[in-house]
Amino acid sequence: MSALEVDQSGEIGHVHHSKRQVLLDFMNHLKSNGYLKFSYPMPNQERGEGWMMFLYEPLSDELIKNFEA
Template sequence: MSTLEVDQSGEIGHVHHAKRQVLLDFMNYLKASGYLRFSYPMPNQERGEGWMMFLYEPLSQEIIDGFEA
């Protein structure tokens, strides 16, 4: 899992990556883009590896594509 994985198929979206720092950078990018409805990164308990965070509001594809890890 080397790329940022964004899943917005459910009521609450989620983002996954192997490295916590990438999600922290993504979180800062979202803040700078005016998007403030997300959780802090946490260990991915479901997969047993990597990190994840929740999105409480849909992101545009433009914002997702604009992030460079």
């Protein structure tokens, strides 16, 4: 998994990536754009590999596209 994977199909969204640092960078990107409703990255227990974080409010497509890992 090399690309940031954002899934907002459910009530609580989630973001996945194989590297924790990418999610930390994404978290900082969200903070710098005034978005503060997310969890800290954690190991992805469901998939057994990689990292994930929760999103507690929807993100705009533009905010996601503007992130450069």
